[in-house]
Amino acid sequence: AYRADLPYMNHLRWDPIFGEQAIPSQEEIDARIRALVDETGANLRSLRLLESMQVNDKRLQLKREKAKAEHPNEDVDLRFPMKDLRPKAIQRTANGNRNMLNLFYGLQLLWQDMVSTEKSLGIKYDYVIIFRDDTLWLHDFSLNKLLEMDRNADAFVLSCDARVPRMLSQEINDHAIIVSREKAHVLGKYYTSLFEANLEACAQSVKEAMGTQRGCNSEMILKWILKENSIRVKEVPQSLIPFQRSVNVLKDGHVFPCFHKYCQSQDAPLIADSSVKACKTLTF
Secondary structure (H helix, E strand, O other): OOOOOOHHHHHEEOOHHHOOOOOOOHHHHHHHHHHHHHHHOOOOOOOOOOOOOOOOOHHHHHHHHHHHHHOOOOOOOOOOOOOEOOHHHHHHHHHHHHHHHHHHHHHHHHHHHHHHHHHHHOOOOOEEEEEOOOEEEOOOOOHHHHHOOOOOOOEEEEOOOOOOOOOOOOOOOOOEEEEEOOOHHHHHOHHHHHHHOOHHHHHHHOHHHHOOOEOOOHHHHHHHHHHHOOOOEEEEOHHHOOEEEEEEEEEOOEEEEEEEEOOOOOOOOOOOOOOOOEHHHOOO
16 A cells, blocks of 8 residues: 655645545535536446445454454554554554455445446346546556457456566456456455455465565455455456556646556556656655
């Protein structure tokens, strides 16, 4: 996860499409998103704008109670879903776990909306596309071109094999996933999948690479869950899913995007606007 202590994190701003006001209202955001979607001719079936996420789940409550009983001097979120007991990583791991649980709990609520929509329409979608909300599209996306890469694949993810530092063999990129409807419940209900996965076995499988103080990170957990559920994954070049994760920052009186997570492939790399810089290279 990106770190709150990085300089650019103190200069974040809303996307200019929401107007010039410093903080747009929920109503303004809702209306603007609906208008933009309508302009494309698409149908917006569900939109959830959450200022904060309150996870109301008995499984998490029980897991936290158990963590408090077994490790009374630790943060209850230090060991699930990720674990990193190194002193320098304790606080960010606990915070990262809370963010991860909130993110995928919210996603699961959207998944439930999607299933309800399918039932009301009497249809089932063919594919489900899951992205983070910080996606910045740099070119048009073609689902047909992506599917042509492997018609037998259940899911498609970015290879990100030109990333620095390189991903470990136990990791898989988790910025986006396009998955067949048949297998999509594993990702749509990923919050539940985290509780059902054998994360201790995942930790044991990466012990040589991560040591005894650390378990699987988020990218390892995703790969583990995909494998546990027999989901056939095709890793594809960045140019086939042409986006980068970004934020908007204010610098010298101007608001503009920068890449706070950067992924690239060796084969068919994404050629993007060179004016968009990596956030960590900016000076304020």
